[in-house]
Amino acid sequence: MNVLRAWIEERLGLRAVAAFLEKKEVPRHKHTIFYYTGSSILLFLGIQIVTGVLLAFYYQPTLAEANASVARIVTEMPLGWLLRSVHSWSATFMIAIVFVHLLGIAFTKAYRKPREATWITGVLLLAASLAFGFTGYLLPWDELSLAATKVGTNLPKAIPVVGAWLTGVMRAGEDVTGDTLSRFFIFHVSVLPLAVIALLGVHLFLVQRHGMSVPLEEERKGAKGPVIPFWPNFAYREAGVWLILLGLLVTIAVFAAPGLGPQADLMAPAPEGIKPEWYFLFLFQTLKLFPARILGLNGEIVAVLIMMAGMGLFAFLPFIDNRPAERKGKVIAGLVWAGLAYAMGMSIWSLL
Amino acid sequence: MKLLYSLFSRRAFLNSLIGGWLAALGAAFISPLLKYIVPPTREPDQVSVPLAEVQDLAAGSVQGFAWGNKPGLLKKAEDGSFIAFVGVCTHLDCNVSFVAEKRRFYCACHEGWYDENGINVAGPPPAPLRRLAVSVEGDALIVKKQG
Ligand code: FES
Numbered sequence: 130m131n132v133l134r135a136w137i138e139e140r141l142g143l144r145a146v147a148a149f150l151e152k153k154e155v156p157r158h159k160h161t162i163f164y165y166t167g168s169s170i171l172l173f174l175g176i177q178i179v180t181g182v183l184l185a186f187y188y189q190p191t192l193a194e195a196n197a198s199v200a201r202i203v204t205e206m207p208l209g210w211l212l213r214s215v216h217s218w219s220a221t222f223m224i225a226i227v228f229v230h231l232l233g234i235a236f237t238k239a240y241r242k243p244r245e246a247t248w249i250t251g252v253l254l255l256a257a258s259l260a261f262g263f264t265g266y267l268l269p270w271d272e273l274s275l276a277a278t279k280v281g282t283n284l285p286k287a288i289p290v291v292g293a294w295l296t297g298v299m300r301a302g303e304d305v306t307g308d309t310l311s312r313f314f315i316f317h318v319s320v321l322p323l324a325v326i327a328l329l330g331v332h333l334f335l336v337q338r339h340g341m342s343v344p345l346e347e348e349r350k351g352a353k354g355p356v357i358p359f360w361p362n363f364a365y366r367e368a369g370v371w372l373i374l375l376g377l378l379v380t381i382a383v384f385a386a387p388g389l390g391p392q393a394d395l396m397a398p399a400p401e402g403i404k405p406e407w408y409f410l411f412l413f414q415t416l417k418l419f420p421a422r423i424l425g426l427n428g429e430i431v432a433v434l435i436m437m438a439g440m441g442l443f444a445f446l447p448f449i450d451n452r453p454a455e456r457k458g459k460v461i462a463g464l465v466w467a468g469l470a471y472a473m474g475m476s477i478w479s480l481l
Numbered sequence: 482m483k484l485l486y487s488l489f490s491r492r493a494f495l496n497s498l499i500g501g502w503l504a505a506l507g508a509a510f511i512s513p514l515l516k517y518i519v520p521p522t523r524e525p526d527q528v529s530v531p532l533a534e535v536q537d538l539a540a541g542s543v544q545g546f547a548w549g550n551k552p553g554l555l556k557k558a559e560d561g562s563f564i565a566f567v568g569v570c571t572h573l574d575c576n577v578s579f580v581a582e583k584r585r586f587y588c589a590c591h592e593g594w595y596d597e598n599g600i601n602v603a604g605p606p607p608a609p610l611r612r613l614a615v616s617v618e619g620d621a622l623i624v625k626k627q628g
Contacts, residue, residue: 276575280590283573297519305574306550308520396545396552398568398578399589416573417591419605427607429572 149337153359158347161357163233166226167336168367169374173223174325176378177261180216181318188268190314192307195270196392203389214386215378220262222378224408227258235446235465238453239342245447247339250332252444257325262406264317270310271390276399278313279305280416281409287433306395345454404479411475412436439468525549529621535563541597543579546624552576553613553624554586556597565613565624566599572606586610 138144155164187206189198202209231251234240240248267278282305285295301308347354357363390400405413415436419428442449450461530546538544538557545568546553552568556579566586570577575590585602586595594603599610614627 276590279575280573294519301518302520303522303524304550395550396547397576398552398587399570399575401589403575403590417605422607428605429607 150360151358153337154341154356155359155363156341156343156347157355157357158344160233160237160344163230163237164341164363165367165370166230166233169226169370170223170230172371172374173219173226173378174329176219177216177223178322180212180219183212184216185318188314190268190311192270192310195268195310196389199269199389203386210386211382214382217387218378218382218385220265221407222374224258224262227255228408231255232465232469234342236462237342237344238450238458238462239344240447241342241345241450241453242447244335244339244342247332247335248447249444250328250335254325254328254332257321257328259408261317261321261325262408264313264321266406267310267313268317269389270393272393272397272400273390273403275305275393275395276403277405278309279399280403280413281405282309284416284429284433287427287430288437304395349454407476410479411472414475414479417479443468523549524626527623527625528553529618529623530555532617532620532622535622541584542581548613548624554579554610555615555622555624563615563622564598565615567611567613569611570606571601571608571610572604577610 155161184202187198187202187209189195199213203213204210206212234248234251263278263281267274282296282299285299286292288295297303299309299312300306301312343354357366404410416429416432419432422428423431446461450458452458453461525548528546528548535544535555535557538555540557540559540561543554543556546555546565548567554566554568554577556564556566558564568577568586569575570588570590570593572588572591572593575588577586577588577593577595579585580587584597586597586599587593588595588604588606592604593601593606595606595610596602599612601607601609612627614625616623616625
């Protein structure tokens with residue numbers, strides 16, 4: 130055994146990693162709970178990869194077969210219904226925790242110097258997660274997913290200069306067709322996973338390099354506060370959180386399996402009550418409320434530009450909020466709260 | 482006049498030369514790829530609908546036909562002539578339907594309404610439904626792009 134260990138050590142030099150983990154500490158304060166969100170996201174990402182690969186064994190991304198193959202997975206394949214349900218719910222869980230992770234970081238201002246790059250890779254990972262959700266939504270190819278995809282892929286058209294081209298890239302042409310389905314599939318199972326792996330690598334590396342950030346108020350107290358050793362104390366707690374989440378996920382997946390609508394028909398009128406996934410609801414509601422024309426401009430273009438500006442500001446938050454401890458920082462925190470309230474309010478409204 | 486020192490070191494010169502080459506090479510590789518990823522659109526020049534299919538249509542009602550891979554809507558006017566629309570909402574591209582009782586076109590996505598002439602009257606749609614030109618040739622209706 131020891132010989133084997135020495136042999137491996139000589140080739141991989143894992144001692145350095147182990148030493149790092151032994152030294153790693155997790156600060157303990159009233160926001161410590163946010164430190165658990167990162168690893169929970171990883172848990173759900175892992176579940177997505179495994180269940181996604183299994184679903185892809187039987188799924189066929191073509192106009193004729195997509196809807197039928199999903200129906201086959203859930204009706205004929207052993208436990209196929211559960212697999213699809215877990216994949217769908219795990220996506221919801223993952224995105225929900227991604228938002229909590231993000232808000233925790235935004236409100237404790239963990240993005241401040243020197244962690245700007247970590248924040249930006251995080252925002253890109255958020256974008257990738259949403260893109261996963263958006264592309265995955267179309268794959269069952271039912272009426273609702275077709276209508277939602279038409280609307281979603283039409284939005285970039287409002288962007289000046291590159292908009293029309295971008296819509297063309299997403300749809301594989303002017304319209305949503307079978308080519309769009311193949312394209313969404315390949316993005317969902319290949320392009321986005323590769324992007325996420327690359328971004329996640331950088332993100333995790335940066336997190337380790339900088340160590341855990343401590344909220345401003347704790348930092349101001351001066352002396353280093355209490356800590357929990359990462360190994361094994363914190364890791365074991367994380368394992369407990371994982372178990373709870375896993376139990377929740379499987380329970381919900383068993384009792385609330387997602388349905389499958391009738392096969393999408395490119396010629397049929399849009400069905401009543403189209404709704405995107407819950408994390409796009411606030412955008413959906415905003416679009417519905419925007420009038421056709423605002424001050425002589427096309428309302429949709431105005432809405433999309435405002436949203437883009439909001440997202441852009443958010444992505445560069447660390448650079449805008451460069452004096453987090455001062456008045457400016459407080460104002461920005463207020464704006465983030467306002468944004469959150471807006472998104473929640475709009476989402477709830479759209480459900481009424 | 483002889484310069485005392487050169488403005489560029491040999492290394493900086495070579496670096497920018499090779500960097501420039503690589504950038505040009507990259508662009509030369511990427512531009513065809515960018516072309517490839519958006520296929521040409523296949524909007525039809527014209528579509529013919531056999532008259533027999535629409536003859537019994539009551540005045541004021543609407544029938545669908547395939548305009549390429551989009552739905553087309555054919556409406557019989559009171560005087561028996563036909564007008565045609567692309568049945569796609571001008572807001573965000575959902576397919577619209579004709580609500581006979583209200584004599585209006587309806588888009589379910591964000592509750593957009595068009596009157597029976599395809600003019601946007603309520604909800605978010607910013608423009609009328611796109612009109613197509615209809616003519617009768619022999620025993621078929623020929624629907625063409627307008628203008
Ligand atoms: S797509 Fe028709 S109203 Fe929005």
